[in-house]
Amino acid sequence: MSSDSDRRQKGLETMAAVYGWPPVADSPDNEFFGVTVEHLFAEIWTRDLLTVRDRRLLLLGALVAAGDFDVIGMQIDAAYRLGEFDADQLREVALFMAHYIGWPRATKLNTEVEKVLAKQPRNVHAKDKTARDR
Numbered sequence: 667m668s669s670d671s672d673r674r675q676k677g678l679e680t681m682a683a684v685y686g687w688p689p690v691a692d693s694p695d696n697e698f699f700g701v702t703v704e705h706l707f708a709e710i711w712t713r714d715l716l717t718v719r720d721r722r723l724l725l726l727g728a729l730v731a732a733g734d735f736d737v738i739g740m741q742i743d744a745a746y747r748l749g750e751f752d753a754d755q756l757r758e759v760a761l762f763m764a765h766y767i768g769w770p771r772a773t774k775l776n777t778e779v780e781k782v783l784a785k786q787p788r789n790v791h792a793k794d795k796t797a798r799d800r
Contacts, residue, residue, distance in 0.1 A: 670704070677708030684711055684718060685744045719750040726759060730775045731767045738775065742782045753783050 674692070681703060682690045693699040711721060722745050729738045745751045751759070756779045764772030 673704050673708045674700070676712070677703035677706075680707040680711050684722075685740070686748045718748075719745075722750055723759070726775075727763065730763055730771055733771055735774050735778065739778045739782060742778055743785075746782055746786060756783070 678690050678692060682688065684707065690703075692703075711718065716724075722741060726738065726741055726745070729735070729741065742756060746753070746756060757776065760772050760776035760779055763775060
């Protein structure tokens with residue numbers, strides 16, 4: 667990037683895109699937010715070797731394995747709304763994870779998946795297999 671302000675702007679735009687949010691308000695006095703935006707979103711989420719979908723799947727696995735369910739609903743919601751995963755795929759993630767992280771955590775994941783799906787129109791991504799190729 668040509669400047670810190672360019673990197674900051676790229677990070678803010680990437681953060682909004684990753685979560686499907688409107689433009690994210692900057693918080694220039696918050697150092698933690700700044701590092702998150704300028705490093706995690708401007709540099710890590712934008713690397714070429716993995717897609718956003720790949721990164722989201724890894725993040726979901728890490729959050730579930732760690733038992734960090736505070737933010738997992740936000741990740742599932744973004745993955746579904748942005749078409750990275752359809753309903754069947756999200757349910758499959760929960761079923762697959764049960765065999766590696768245990769049924770109690772996978773049950774919590776499945777519950778979060780079902781909560782997100784219940785809030786969305788049923789046909790948002792029905793039969794949309796192109797999302798799997800992202």
